[in-house]
Amino acid sequence: MKVFLLGAGNSAKIILDELNFEKVYVYDKNFKQFEKLKEIHNEIEYLDIKNLETIDVDYIIEVASVEALKNYGLKLLDMNKNLIVLSTGAFADKTFRYNFVKKLNNKNINVYVVSGAIGGIDLIRTISNKINTITLITRKTPKRLGIDITTKEKIIFEGNSIEAIERFPKNINVAVTLALAIKNFEKVKVKIIADPFIERNVHSIEIKSKVGNYTFKFENYPSKNPKTSYLAPLSIVGLLKNIHSKFKIGG
Amino acid sequence: MKVFLLGAGNSAKIILDELNFEKVYVYDKNFKQFEKLKEIHNEIEYLDIKNLETIDVDYIIEVASVEALKNYGLKLLDMNKNLIVLSTGAFADKTFRYNFVKKLNNKNINVYVVSGAIGGIDLIRTISNKINTITLITRKTPKRLGIDITTKEKIIFEGNSIEAIERFPKNINVAVTLALAIKNFEKVKVKIIADPFIERNVHSIEIKSKVGNYTFKFENYPSKNPKTSYLAPLSIVGLLKNIHSKFKIGG
Numbered sequence: 001m002k003v004f005l006l007g008a009g010n011s012a013k014i015i016l017d018e019l020n021f022e023k024v025y026v027y028d029k030n031f032k033q034f035e036k037l038k039e040i041h042n043e044i045e046y047l048d049i050k051n052l053e054t055i056d057v058d059y060i061i062e063v064a065s066v067e068a069l070k071n072y073g074l075k076l077l078d079m080n081k082n083l084i085v086l087s088t089g090a091f092a093d094k095t096f097r098y099n100f101v102k103k104l105n106n107k108n109i110n111v112y113v114v115s116g117a118i119g120g121i122d123l124i125r126t127i128s129n130k131i132n133t134i135t136l137i138t139r140k141t142p143k144r145l146g147i148d149i150t151t152k153e154k155i156i157f158e159g160n161s162i163e164a165i166e167r168f169p170k171n172i173n174v175a176v177t178l179a180l181a182i183k184n185f186e187k188v189k190v191k192i193i194a195d196p197f198i199e200r201n202v203h204s205i206e207i208k209s210k211v212g213n214y215t216f217k218f219e220n221y222p223s224k225n226p227k228t229s230y231l232a233p234l235s236i237v238g239l240l241k242n243i244h245s246k247f248k249i250g251g
Numbered sequence: 252m253k254v255f256l257l258g259a260g261n262s263a264k265i266i267l268d269e270l271n272f273e274k275v276y277v278y279d280k281n282f283k284q285f286e287k288l289k290e291i292h293n294e295i296e297y298l299d300i301k302n303l304e305t306i307d308v309d310y311i312i313e314v315a316s317v318e319a320l321k322n323y324g325l326k327l328l329d330m331n332k333n334l335i336v337l338s339t340g341a342f343a344d345k346t347f348r349y350n351f352v353k354k355l356n357n358k359n360i361n362v363y364v365v366s367g368a369i370g371g372i373d374l375i376r377t378i379s380n381k382i383n384t385i386t387l388i389t390r391k392t393p394k395r396l397g398i399d400i401t402t403k404e405k406i407i408f409e410g411n412s413i414e415a416i417e418r419f420p421k422n423i424n425v426a427v428t429l430a431l432a433i434k435n436f437e438k439v440k441v442k443i444i445a446d447p448f449i450e451r452n453v454h455s456i457e458i459k460s461k462v463g464n465y466t467f468k469f470e471n472y473p474s475k476n477p478k479t480s481y482l483a484p485l486s487i488v489g490l491l492k493n494i495h496s497k498f499k500i501g502g
Binding site: 210246 | 352355358360361362363364365370371372373374375376377381428431461462463464465466467468471480481482485486488489490492493497498499500502
């Protein structure tokens with residue numbers, strides 16, 4: 001399998017730690033980031049994104065940032081290669097989303113938006129048109145939210161995913177993934193709570209539907225980059241393994 | 252899309268209610284079951300499983316029973332068509348599982364074991380080799396378990412998935428799906444609890460891993476067949492929609 005990685009940060013490292021590729025091209029706007037990754041994974045080759053047309057790969061894998069995906073997403077589709085994206089927050093931008101999906105519909109490729117820092121998207125996708133309510137509750141340490149409370153939790157924000165995206169543009173991947181899975185941004189409610197009793201961020205998803213009621217709770221350990229969970233880049237590894245397995249378990 | 256459905260029960264009905272196919276062949280060992288389904292879905296055509304070689308379909312979909320999948324599984328692989336299976340409990344049989352996977356590895360097709368009555372298999376598959384403990388807790392009403400308790404819950408069974416399969420051979424699909432997802436039957440612990448405070452069965456999955464800690468809770472509504480959840484056949488609908496979508500959300 002030959003791949004092009006957009007982004008040479010910690011997520012790229014985790015993917016390369018887990019999988020062996022035939023060929024790995026990497027671009028990062030910060031060349032030093034590439035050099036750092038090359039020290040650990042000598043097999044990688046630098047490729048300026050301007051020269052993307054000169055290579056042939058099986059998958060393009062975005063592990064860079066919301067900004068990078070918004071900047072390069074349409075160009076990446078033009079490569080006519082299957083594309084895997086981690087920075088789902090880019091699709092919160094309605095214009096970008098519309099243009100991206102419109103272009104994709106004229107192509108014979110697949111785009112995989114991975115489940116990232118959560119799971120259960122298999123179930124949520126399945127019941128998407130039968131959901132009554134879906135709420136994402138994100139608990140963060142008061143320190144992370146810049147608040148000083150020690151004795152009880154405090155609701156910092158309550159609204160739908162569109163409002164959450166406006167208020168907290170940097171921390172929206174999970175809300176956007178849920179909204180894409182159910183094809184409805186208004187329906188996804190978001191609650192952000194400062195919780196002095198937790199050690200690390202905890203996401204919960206609560207769903208009431210015509211099919212049943214479901215609660216998912218995710219307490220992720222961070223990767224070496226404290227802003228990213230270990231789970232999020234691993235979800236790309238899991239996806240690639242599943243695509244290439246003949247005995248596929250789960251939806 | 253042309254399909255062959257093995258099984259004409261309520262799961263087949265739910266799939267046909269949700270999706271439009273170009274052509275639907277159906278076999279059920281109970282011909283009356285076929286006739287009942289034909290009354291609601293006139294588009295279906297009976298096909299004896301002995302004559303499977305005479306038709307051309309895109310997917311074979313098993314919605315019959317553990318017994319049917321064990322009887323016909325190897326024969327279905329010989330059709331060289333993608334196969335979707337609901338009765339995952341069949342893979343609890345080590346000999347069947349071994350022969351099935353061995354045969355599949357020599358074929359150029361995919362077998363999809365759907366997530367059925369649970370979800371989160373996307374995440375579980377992703378962290379499969381980094382799990383410390385994984386426990387399936389199934390709470391059932393005392394009545395369902397044939398027990399008379401009213402004041403407090405009672406643990407009926409505690410063991411690994413292999414022991415659970417031996418003790419409760421009729422109710423094992425979920426435990427087997429988890430074992431297949433992490434490729435380890437011994438590691439999946441199962442607890443069955445008679446709980447007088449619930450209205451319907453509740454499955455929980457608790458995971459501790461090197462990636463994080465996760466809890467999933469599923470309170471499924473039954474389909475018209477009280478033995479089957481509405482979610483389980485819908486997971487086949489969700490899978491088929493996702494396979495045929497270019498913009499794939501989740502793992």
